[in-house]
Amino acid sequence: MSTATDTIHHDEHDDHHHHIPKGIKRWLFTTNHKDIGSLYLWFSFIMFLTGGAMAMVIRAELFQPGLQIVDPNFFNQMTTVHGLIMVFGAVMPAFTGLANWLIPMMIGAPDMALPRMNNWSFWILPFAFLILLSSLFLEGGGPAFGWTFYAPLSTTYSSDSTALFVFSVHIMGISSIMGAINVIVTIWNMRAPGMTWMKMPMFVWTWLITAFLLIAVMPVLAGVVTMVLTDKYFGTSFFNAAGGGDPVMFQHIFWFFGHPEVYIMILPAFGIISHIIPTFARKPLFGYASMVYATASIALLSFIVWAHHMFTTGMPVAAEMFFMFATMLISVPTGVKVFNWVATMWRGSMTFEIPMLFAIAFVVLFTIGGLSGLMLAITPVDFQYHDTYFVVAHFHYVLVTGAVFSIMAAAYYWLPKWTGVMYDNTLAKWHFWASLVSVNVLFFPMHFVGLAGMPRRIPDYALQFADFNKWISIGGFAFGLSQLIFLALLIKACRKQGEPASDQVWDGAEGLEWEIPSPAPYHTFETPPVIK
Amino acid sequence: MNLLTKMFVTLVTLFITLPALAQSAESEGRSDLNLRTGVTDISSQVYDLHMLMFMVCVGIAVVVFGVMFVSMYLHRKSRGVKPANFHESVKVEIAWTVVPFIILILMAFPAAKTLIAMEDTSEADMTVLVTGSQWKWHYKYMDSDVEFYSSLATQQEQIKNKFAKGENYLLEVDRPLVVPTGQKIRFLITSDDVIHSWWVPDFAIKKDANPGFINEAWTNVNEPGVYRGQCAELCGKDHGFMPIVVVAKTPEEYKEWKAEKIAAIETAKAEEARLLAMNMSMDELMVSGKKVYLAKCAACHMPNGEGLPGVFPAIKGSALALNDRPGHIDILLNGRTGTAMQAFSKQLTLSEIAAVITYQRNAWGNNTGDIVQASEVHTYANGK
Numbered sequence: 001m002s003t004a005t006d007t008i009h010h011d012e013h014d015d016h017h018h019h020i021p022k023g024i025k026r027w028l029f030t031t032n033h034k035d036i037g038s039l040y041l042w043f044s045f046i047m048f049l050t051g052g053a054m055a056m057v058i059r060a061e062l063f064q065p066g067l068q069i070v071d072p073n074f075f076n077q078m079t080t081v082h083g084l085i086m087v088f089g090a091v092m093p094a095f096t097g098l099a100n101w102l103i104p105m106m107i108g109a110p111d112m113a114l115p116r117m118n119n120w121s122f123w124i125l126p127f128a129f130l131i132l133l134s135s136l137f138l139e140g141g142g143p144a145f146g147w148t149f150y151a152p153l154s155t156t157y158s159s160d161s162t163a164l165f166v167f168s169v170h171i172m173g174i175s176s177i178m179g180a181i182n183v184i185v186t187i188w189n190m191r192a193p194g195m196t197w198m199k200m201p202m203f204v205w206t207w208l209i210t211a212f213l214l215i216a217v218m219p220v221l222a223g224v225v226t227m228v229l230t231d232k233y234f235g236t237s238f239f240n241a242a243g244g245g246d247p248v249m250f251q252h253i254f255w256f257f258g259h260p261e262v263y264i265m266i267l268p269a270f271g272i273i274s275h276i277i278p279t280f281a282r283k284p285l286f287g288y289a290s291m292v293y294a295t296a297s298i299a300l301l302s303f304i305v306w307a308h309h310m311f312t313t314g315m316p317v318a319a320e321m322f323f324m325f326a327t328m329l330i331s332v333p334t335g336v337k338v339f340n341w342v343a344t345m346w347r348g349s350m351t352f353e354i355p356m357l358f359a360i361a362f363v364v365l366f367t368i369g370g371l372s373g374l375m376l377a378i379t380p381v382d383f384q385y386h387d388t389y390f391v392v393a394h395f396h397y398v399l400v401t402g403a404v405f406s407i408m409a410a411a412y413y414w415l416p417k418w419t420g421v422m423y424d425n426t427l428a429k430w431h432f433w434a435s436l437v438s439v440n441v442l443f444f445p446m447h448f449v450g451l452a453g454m455p456r457r458i459p460d461y462a463l464q465f466a467d468f469n470k471w472i473s474i475g476g477f478a479f480g481l482s483q484l485i486f487l488a489l490l491i492k493a494c495r496k497q498g499e500p501a502s503d504q505v506w507d508g509a510e511g512l513e514w515e516i517p518s519p520a521p522y523h524t525f526e527t528p529p530v531i532k
Numbered sequence: 533m534n535l536l537t538k539m540f541v542t543l544v545t546l547f548i549t550l551p552a553l554a555q556s557a558e559s560e561g562r563s564d565l566n567l568r569t570g571v572t573d574i575s576s577q578v579y580d581l582h583m584l585m586f587m588v589c590v591g592i593a594v595v596v597f598g599v600m601f602v603s604m605y606l607h608r609k610s611r612g613v614k615p616a617n618f619h620e621s622v623k624v625e626i627a628w629t630v631v632p633f634i635i636l637i638l639m640a641f642p643a644a645k646t647l648i649a650m651e652d653t654s655e656a657d658m659t660v661l662v663t664g665s666q667w668k669w670h671y672k673y674m675d676s677d678v679e680f681y682s683s684l685a686t687q688q689e690q691i692k693n694k695f696a697k698g699e700n701y702l703l704e705v706d707r708p709l710v711v712p713t714g715q716k717i718r719f720l721i722t723s724d725d726v727i728h729s730w731w732v733p734d735f736a737i738k739k740d741a742n743p744g745f746i747n748e749a750w751t752n753v754n755e756p757g758v759y760r761g762q763c764a765e766l767c768g769k770d771h772g773f774m775p776i777v778v779v780a781k782t783p784e785e786y787k788e789w790k791a792e793k794i795a796a797i798e799t800a801k802a803e804e805a806r807l808l809a810m811n812m813s814m815d816e817l818m819v820s821g822k823k824v825y826l827a828k829c830a831a832c833h834m835p836n837g838e839g840l841p842g843v844f845p846a847i848k849g850s851a852l853a854l855n856d857r858p859g860h861i862d863i864l865l866n867g868r869t870g871t872a873m874q875a876f877s878k879q880l881t882l883s884e885i886a887a888v889i890t891y892q893r894n895a896w897g898n899n900t901g902d903i904v905q906a907s908e909v910h911t912y913a914n915g916k
Contacts, residue, residue: 065701066693073769073840140842146766152743153726157666157768157872159843241744242869247727248742282609284619312729312764313740314721314747317651321644328636332629339628342600347616349609360604364597371589378639380646381582383738384567387729387764452564453733455764458772460691462703464564 020522028123031115032522033100038418039122040097041411045490047089047129048404052480054082059476062469067460075459076144077136083147087265088172089129091399094407095268096121096179099207101418103183105513105520106201108192108529113185121178128171135161135168146457148258151239151250155231166229173218180214183207192512194531198292201511202285205292206271209299213260213267216303220257224250248313255306263302265399267295269366269406270337273359275511276413277341280356281348282508287340294333294340301330311382320379327377331370338367353506354428358409361436362402369397372447387457390450396443408435408486416501419493420519427489434482441475568733571755571780575736577646588639650736653748656718660709664721664728664741664763665874667770667831671709674720678793681879682707683827684773691773703760708777712786713753721747725872729765732778738764753780768872769843770831800881807883808906814890817903821891824884829892832872837896844872848896857902860889861912877913882906 020026030036057078061069070078100118104111112118136142140159143149154162187208191200200208227250230236237243239250270291278285285291307315307323315323341363350356372394376382385391408431416422445468450456454465461469492498501518516524569579607613659674672679685704689695698704711717721730723741731738735751753759761776781789826835829847833839837848847853852860864885867875876885883906893902 065697067691068693072772073843076766076769076771138842140840144769150727150766153766153768156870157726161842241742246745248740248745281607282615283617286619287625288619290620290625312738313742314745317648320647320651324643324647325640328640331636332632335632336625336629338596342596342603343624344619345600345603345607347603347613347618348607349613349615350604350607351609352604360600363600367593367596371593374589375582375585378581378585378643380578380643380650380736381567381585383650384578384582384733384736386738387731448565451567453568453761455731455762455772457766458762460702460772463697463699463701468564 029119031111031119033104033112033115033118034418034520034522036112036118036122037097037099037101040093040100043122043125044090044092044094044097044407045487047085047093049483049487050133051082051085051090052483054078054085055476056480058082059473061459062461063473064470065461065463065466070459072459073141073144076146076457077142079457080143080146080149081132081136084132084143084169085129086399087147087261088169088176089125091265091403091407092176093125095207095210095265095403096176098203098268098272098407098410098414099179099183102414102513103186103204103207104190105516105524106204106511107187107190107195108512108525108531109186109190110523110526112182113190114182117178118182121175121182124171125175128168128175131164131171132168135164138164148254149225149228150254151228151231151247154228155239158232162232163229166225169225170222173222176214177218180211180218183211184215187211192525192528192531198289199531201271202274202288202291203268203271206267206274206295209295210264210267213264213299213302217257217260217264220253221261224253224257227253248310251310251313252307255309256303258309259306260299260302262395262398263298265403266366267299269362269403270295272406272410272413273341273362276355276359276409277344277363279413279506279508279510280353280359281345281350283344283348285340286343286346287336290336291340294336297333298330301326301333305330308377308379308382311379312386324377324379328374331374331377334370338363338370353412354423354425354432355409355413357432357436358405358412361432362405362409365397365401365405365440369394369399369402372397385450387455388450389446389454389456392456393443393446393450396446400443401439405435411490413506414513415490415493416505417513417518417520419496419498420501421493421496421498422501423493424489424498427485427492431482431485431489434485435479438475438478438482442472442479443475445472445475570734570736571753571757571759572735572751573754574646574650574751575734577649578736581642581646584642585639588635653718653750655716656750657715658712659718659720660711662709662719662721662730662741663724664730664767664774665724666726666768666872667763667774669705669709669728669730669774669776670724673790676790676794677797678790680707682709682777684775686773688826700760702773703762703775703777705775705777708758708779710779710781710786710789711751711753712783713756713780714783716750716752719749719751721749724874726767727765728763728767728774730761730776731764732759732761732776734759734761735778740765756780756782756785769840773831804881804883804906807881808910811905812883812887812903814894814903817887817890818894820884821887821889822895824880824888825891825895828876828879829888837892837898847892848898853892853898854900857893857904858912860893861885861904861909864889865909865913882909882913885909 027039057070061075100112138161140161142161143165145154145158187204227238231238231240237245239245239247274285274291305323305327307319308327311320376385376394412423412428449465449468454461503518504514505518512529567579567582569576661672661674663670668681668683670681682705685706686702687695690697690701721739721741722745723743725743728741729738730741737749737751739747739749757780759778763771763774832844833847837846839846863873865875865877867873886904886906886909889904893900
């Protein structure tokens with residue numbers, strides 16, 4: 001497909017194939033989508049370990065009742081910063097990293113459309129997180145109001161590090177918006193000739209829709225943090241009833257961002273799984289068109305369900321009913337996706353390499369998270385579930401065994417293409433099985449303690465929750481440690497230790513990225529391939 | 533492969549046995565696995581709805597995962613299966629869009645019915661105003677003068693692991709809310725500072741307490757008993773330490789309790805007047821001041837008076853406590869708007885305020901030697 005252009009290639013050779021710069025300058029000044037993709041992925045992994053370390057502090061404190069290790073104020077900082085880091089520092093940059101690496105290779109483009117902006121959108125991120133993390137060392141500590149920073153806890157009643165929190169969220173938002181613009185422009189303009197919309201790979205489709213969601217809601221987040229800033233420091237009263245404002249309005253604005261944000265973190269995962277299952281089932285994806293429409297419907301519905309996070313705030317009963325029904329509706333397109341994956345597997349010829357294991361674990365465990373989400377949608381029972389560990393269990397099933405497992409599946413799936421060597425299969429097996437078992441020991445019992453009445457975000461708890469919390473903590477430590485296996489595996493792969501991988505890598509794999517050599521050369525598709 | 537099969541078997545078994553587990557836990561009267569049925573008609577409706585949803589979800593999970601595991605067993609390359617090549621089927625796709633939709637509609641009816649009943653606060657027999665503040669609850673009976681604060685009763689020593697933890701660790705309060713059984717009780721819920729959430733699982737009530745706004749909820753308790761809950765919305769440092777205890781008494785017992793409470797208010801007024809005329813010694817003031825300080829002030833300003841730098845100011849060595857005597861009385865009585873400092877004029881008696889001010893001005897090296905009497909606080913409060 002891409003070899004007919006070798007002669008033209010030669011003339012341009014000296015212009016295009018500069019030497020690859022060495023050392024720090026290569027990474028600082030790079031405009032290459034593969035380099036930037038790697039930067040994003042490593043950054044997100046470092047953030048994953050950092051946020052994970054905070055989760056370990058939380059789980060250590062909750063190992064038994066009583067206050068042992070940290071004081072409640074620091075505990076609140078840990079839950080807050082853990083959430084912020086995992087959402088904005090680990091999951092979102094990981095997907096952006098995958099988009100950078102994969103979208104140009106999947107659509108036959110030489111690079112992202114806006115490479116200098118690409119560089120900038122990555123390099124402001126480390127500063128955002130440096131600011132956020134440094135606030136933990138200030139007098140009064142870092143943000144302690146939960147990652148949802150409800151006013152007035154985050155305004156009148158917060159410590160002075162709030163200004164730093166607001167600034168760092170602004171930078172994260174700018175970075176995400178730039179990344180999203182880049183994805184849209186690239187997909188819109190740089191698809192290889194013949195790649196019509198309905199021939200685009202699912203990962204490209206899901207990311208395109210995700211990018212629109214990002215552009216729609218990140219400015220809303222920027223707006224709401226700015227209101228928090230002016231309420232706290234400049235005497236405005238957006239969220240202060242005494243000045244004519246309304247604290248519940250904060251929640252409406254925040255969740256108008258927050259709910260689409262949830263789908264920003266899961267739609268690309270759907271894309272990844274839709275690549276991996278067909279490959280290892282050796283059978284084309286079932287219902288490609290319905291997958292695209294389902295993704296789009298989920299994205300559209302995500303704008304009219306935000307208040308299901310707010311059923312206890314005292315909305316009128318008609319509003320509660322509207323948001324209950326709209327939320328229940330989301331399970332229809334989500335169900336379609338799950339059924340499609342199962343139908344793809346049906347009568348395939350399956351093998352169970354590591355990416356497939358992660359993908360299957362994703363389908364099962366994400367569905368468990370989706371089903372508990374359906375239970376949470378039912379307003380009268382949500383009054384009992386709301387703000388308990390049942391909710392914590394729910395969103396960790398969709399985010400950890402959902403989003404994070406899909407990212408790991410993607411890493412294993414495309415790593416041989418990126419590095420040119422197969423990953424260490426023994427380490428990979430250990431990583432998968434250790435993660436799978438420990439993540440369920442960690443999050444499954446949370447359903448029980450939540451139903452039994454344990455509120456979330458508390459540093460200490462009543463005695464009847466003690467047994468389960470001990471198990472949850474043990475699962476937490478085990479899951480945390482399991483990720484060090486992954487770290488070792490990644491380092492090994494990046495140092496190119498392993499069996500050389502073939503160009504196609506997996507015998508069932510299809511798509512443009514499998515037609516270029518392994519490892520993928522620094523520049524690919526300088527002349528576009530033609531899609532039949 | 534063997535490991536894989538085992539894993540699936542485990543998962544499937546787990547899903548099938550869960551409801552059974554939940555049921556058995558319930559029949560033993562325990563509640564550490566599942567939602568409680570509670571003690572009101574609404575709460576048992578909510579429980580039924582929860583179990584219905586749960587069963588539907590388990591059903592869906594068993595079918596979907598079942599098909600998937602069967603496929604993973606049958607359609608493996610190692611069994612020599614050749615892959616089929618189908619990739620769409622309009623009929624099947626329409627079916628699995630429409631069927632879930634119908635299931636959802638069937639679930640929506642009972643949910644909507646219960647919801648409407650829960651939100652109908654009309655025709656209540658009595659009303660209680662519930663006000664959250666950092667980190668305690670205040671209850672006011674709208675039909676009388678009875679009102680009081682309710683805060684955590686668990687000793688700090690238990691929390692700090694110095695004493696053994698009691699049976700109701702973190703779920704016990706000094707003054708519980710008392711309500712009669714068999715009457716429709718309306719709760720008006722609001723807050724003095726940040727957002728809290730008033731949650732009693734046995735009543736299936738969880739309603740946010742929003743500063744500046746009033747929410748409504750109601751209950752009608754069927755059985756006398758002690759029902760415990762907690763604040764459910766992150767409200768700052770001691771969010772985990774503001775439990776709710778409701779004691780439901782029979783209407784007769786409730787009447788007795790109410791009469792005692794009203795009588796106690798009269799006695800307290802007389803006692804306050806007596807104390808106002810008395811001058812207390814430094815020692816007496818320091819002893820009772822320390823008690824009040826540890827109960828009301830130490831959560832933020834810390835037992836050593838040093839506060840939490842950057843969050844809660846220190847009293848030890850502060851200009852207010854060392855020099856500004858009227859300012860000190862003022863901040864205790866009226867609080868300071870725009871900060872977490874609450875007004876204590878309604879939370880403490882005049883003599884308690886006098887004692888705690890005296891304590892703050894003489895403890896931890898704040899050796900001003902100042903003695904503040906209740907009468908001085910009284911004069912300041914009325915002079916404004």
